[in-house]
Amino acid sequence: MLQHNDIDESKKEFKIFDFMYWNKLAFLILGLLIISSILIIFIFNFNWGIDFTGGTLVEINLEKSINIDLLRNKLMESGFKKPIVQKLNNSKNIMIKVSSFPSSIDTNKLSTKLVSIVNKYERQKVIINRIDFIGPSVGTELIKNGLIALLFAIIAIFAYISYRFEWCLASGTVIALLSDLIITFGFLSLFYIEIDLTIVASLMSIIGYSLNDKIVISDRIRENINKMQSISYYKIINISLNQVLNRTLMTSFVTLIMVLILLIFGGSLLKDFSLTMLIGIIIGTISSIYISLPISLIVNKKCS
Template sequence: LILIGLGSVAVSGGLKFGIDFAGGTLIQLQFKNPPDIEVIRDGLKTIGLGESTIQEFGSKKDILIRVQRSEEKLEAVGSMVRKSLMGKFNIDEITVERVEMVGPKVGRDLREKALLSILYAIIGIVIYISWRFELQYAIAAIIALIHDVLVTMGAFSIFDKEFTLVIVAAFLTIIGYSLNDTIVVFDRIRENLRRKGKSSIADMINTSINQTLSRTLLTSGTTLLVVIALFFFGGEIIHDFSFALLVGIFIGTYSSIFIASVFLVYWDSRNTAHR
């Protein structure tokens, strides 16, 4: 899965950054009646704003337009968009609610801060798990979390979705959720290892996974039901956010059981071989 995702990123020339990271202009319009998106798209072609993304925002009367171009005169952009739609709609039916611009430098700064936020989260996780458990548990958890993030990132590349600050928030949510699942499994493993008797560590880890499996599946299943509802009925604005959670929670449940725990078995067998 990771290789497929990374292959997609390589073929497409990198992630598709949204206005938050790449810079650009955001325009919110309000119509008296629900407009036809394709009619708006045709109207915008006449003013040369470049590639644009048009979506409903909240109600069907509110439209959000994102263009990959930064404009210094924000009022002029709003006026240009409004005039470009004059031939398609009655000018009195259109209200420019807001116009926001993110310059390339600001976008670059936001991109760096987003990466740092994920890095700081990972460092905090390593410190916490090393303190609560042992170093090998921290390494196992980080490997599982990196797996979750890379697979979700790959899914965004495959489905050509924009990478924005909202998606960074989704990634941090995925990291927290997956880590919680992993810690539950680790806690049971630690308890069972204290009274393992003649059983091997691999057997005790397998037993621990079986003991926590129903809890893991029920928790993830109920969470996924909510996320699926958000994905289908939450509207266009949170569609990508819920998509990231949908992929991340599913993959996170898998990695807690089949990656983090398996790494502990590998670590033990490696240490045994060097004794």
């Protein structure tokens, strides 16, 4: 534990937990996680959803309402991989989105297959309102635009933090954000979680949460640099982390509780979203301390 008698104007003694004492070990572990994630992505690739690979959308109208969770399970038993089943205007109007069927049947045969499954398990008349085919080219365009948007977002974040704080803090924050995404992508690839627009939304939420956490810490460091000019940057980081520790832990705890509730009670549609958020929040909180700040510490030595 570090002790310092000149932290504020009142000259009171504070006991400061030395977070940076473990920075090299934690940095090494997280570095191995990043390298492992990249290797996993190259080996296992991603499980792209219908939004990226293309598929078929069928809207049907039923005589009476049905249990969409049961229908989804029956479709999966019949060979459809993770079909999306949603109610539209009412419980009798159902939208079904599926990727290519294993036997590579055409759109008309696919809709006939869907109708036969509903008739088999629900024994009611089914009317097809519309059939739309979503081509794979849409997915390619989405991926391209998403990567471009992400690149510009990272550049904008770096520019803002460089202007708001110092570029040594900005470099650590941007690298930590990239590491959050890489490790989260590694988990998505390892567990073969289907990547659709819901997962993209969770990734954007992770970036926002992680960035907010890092900016709060950076802001406190900036304030303490102005107040404690005679103290080393290493000690200022530890002091700042201790000052925002309660806020960071409480925010992370409350957010994790909400995500766990979604994971347990949100159903199959929110399961992958919640799991991705859970992984991202944990990694983002750790990287705020043991990637962002060690990098800024190294860069600051070169700046000084």
